[in-house]
Amino acid sequence: MCAMLVLASAAIAQPHDPITPAADARFGEATATPRPGFAVGVIQNGELIHESYWGYANLEHQIKIDAASKFYIASMSKQFTAALIGQLIEDEKLSLNDSVRTYLPDLPEIYEPVTIAHCMWHTSGVREYTSLLLIRGDDLRGQDRMTHADALALISQQVDLDFAPGTEMRYSSSGYVLLSAVIEAIEDTPFREVAEQRLFDPLGMDNTLFDDDHGEIVLDRVQSYRRQDAGAHGEWRSWLKHFDVVGDGGVLTTLTDLEKWDRELSNGKVLGKTLQRFLKTQGVLNDGTELPYGGGLWLTDDRAVESHGGGMGGFISDQIRFPELGVSVYVLANRNDDFAFQGWAFAADVLTKLGLDNPLSSAEPSLAEGSFETDNADDLKGAYFLQKRNNRRFVRGHPEGGLALHDGGDAFLARLHPQSDGSFLTVPGLSRVAFSSEEPALTMTFETDTYAYTGWRYDDKPPSSIEQVRDMAGRYCSNELKSAFELIIDDELLLFQQQNAPPIQLFPTPEGSNVSWNGNDRVWTGAFMLKKVTSSDTEVMGFDVGDGRVSGVSFHSCAPQ
Known part of the structure; x- marks a missing residue:
């Protein structure tokens, strides 16, 4: 026990702090030996009522995490970019309805209908550049260097959008990269300096910056880590940050600086109430549908919860605000393992300790015994492919009767409760699921208050012999990504070879x-989906490639090198 207290930084003593036991339970065991860890803060009515620091900022030099430690917060940075957009609107230097090409005229014409609002609310259709990096063959763990100019160039190479701007919402960091470029163009000043002058300096956030050069010496910079590969030396491995892209991410900050920002989100005393309201205004689709996203913040319909997370390399961050309760929770981690993803569970602990109701906990309706049964259950079972998400869902029988919805890995998500109109409600979750017999296959539509997706039932039986996948062999090229991959038959194996990376065995599927x-x-x-594209006579012409954020990236058959 004594060793644990030495290795895990204790909570900073504060009078009447009921949170410490919950923080001890969540984070103490995770840092009981020299390990990467956490900075944890709880704010109530504008005051930091709990702060605690656990584990090490740098394992090699045995430097503990403390109040001075600067964490990379990844996508949590988006709210600062949105705040700068809001200020420029107040200054009448741009409008939400302006096309991004107004300020970035070198973008291709496909970006003409993309507005500032589309980029901010993730409704632009602009493809997620981090997904494109993986699809073109960059290092899967982000170890290839990526500058801000590189990201803009990759976005500018695209020949199509994933969907018409404003018709749907799909999270895309590319929109915020474009916003940061727009801000630089308007201000004629590097983005990092604009943020310092307009945001960080006025708020006294002296330990916060946009990190646009990973090689720069930054005092108290926290190093991130991942679990060591099997068979290698030691428990942890450095996960170096080589990303210099800003706008969508990029902020280095401390817990105490985030307290200052959180206070501004609550009262708007320094930067103004207009900006405060701007950040918390829900976006909309072209048809008027309200979205769960504002200015770099996820928003519940009742505004009871405002939040954002972030993850890049070994850094994980969570910001969870309950504005009506006057409570905010921040958890910053420099490790990317199961222990790192505890922000929401800890936030629930905090509300319990403070004697407050959790606005996210809603009781499911009472359902009568046997009410999950449905006459046509067998007709609906099967696998459904989600084309736009490059994923799948399964409808299975439930051991207690009726149907259940399973995720892409065939793990249980929810039971399906029949409704009088023939649709179903998920329990838990209360999302609507409807089936329809449309050619060429049965479809399943999953619908919440803020988004929907459709899947087509298909035969998910995997290939049983190399002969069934032999026609995939060949070299395939993408003009817009300027990259290629090969599918190689090696005896009874099908291998996927991308640039200089080691080949991946696709068939037989390795255990x-x-x-x-x-x-x-x-x-x-393992990183994205390959979907075979064939001609009318079934000759393989190429592949459509995508993941959960990108779809329809075309690779065509091309000559071997």
């Missing part, structure tokens, strides 16, 4: 791998 076949014509490689 314990992330490779997953979705029928004979599409396979998840």
Whole structure:
């Protein structure tokens, strides 16, 4: 016990702090030996009522995490970019309805209908550049260097959008990269300096900056880590940050600086009430549908919860605000393992300790015994492919009767409760699921208050012999990504080779791998989906490639090198 207290930084003593026991329970065990850890803060009515620091900022030099530690907060940074957009609107230097090409005229014409609002609310259709990096063959763990100019160039190379701007919402960091470029163009000043002058300096956030140069010496910079590979030395491995892209991410900050920002989100005393309201205004689709996202913040319909998370490399961050309760929770981690993802559970602990009701906990309706049964259950079972998400869902029988919805890995998500109109409600969750017999296959539509997706039932039986996938062999090129991959037959194996990376065995599927076949014509490689495109006479012409944020990236058959 004594060793644990030495290795895990204790909570800073504060009078009447009921949170410390909950923080001890959540984070103490995770840092009981020299390990990366956490900075944890709880704010109530504008005051930091709890702060605690656990584990090490740097394992090699045995530097503990403390109040001075600067964490990379990844996508939590988006709210600062949105705040700068809001200020420029107040200054009448731009409008939400302006096309991004007004300020970035070198973008291709496909970006003409993309507005500032579309980029901020994730409704632009602009493809997620981090997904494109993986699809073109960059290092899966982000170890290839990526500058801000590189990201803009990759976004500018795209020949199509994923959907018409304003017609749907799909989270895309590319929109915020474009916003940061717009801000630089308007101010004629580097983005990092604009943020310092307009946001960080006025708020006294002296330990906060946009990190646009990973090689820069920054005092108290926290190093991130991941679990060591099997068979390698030691428990932890450095996960170096080589990303210099800003706007969508990029902020280095401390817990005490985030307290200052949180106070501004609550009262708007320094930057103004207009900006405060701007950040908390829900976006809308072209048809007027309100979205769960504002200015870099996720928003519940009743505004009871405002939040954002972030993850890049070994850094994980959570910001969870309950504005009506006057409570905010921040958890910053420099490790990317199961222990790192505790922000929401800890926030629930905090509300319990403070004697407050959790606005996210809603009781499911009482359902009568046997009410899950449905006459046509067998007709609806099967696998459904979600084309736009490059994923799948399963409808299975439930051990207690009726149907259940399973995720892409075939793990249980929810039971399906029949409704009088023939649709179903998920329990838990109360989302609507409807089925319809449309050609060429039965479809399933999953619908919440803020988004929907449709899946088509298909034969998900994986290939059983190399002959069933032999026609996939060849070299395939993408003009817009300027990259290529090969599918290689090696005796009875099908291998996927991307640039200089080691080949990945796709068939037979290696035990314990992330490779997953979705029928004979599409396979998840562990990072993205390859879907075979054939001609009318079934000749393989190429592949559509995508993941959960990008769809329809075309690779065509091309000559071997």
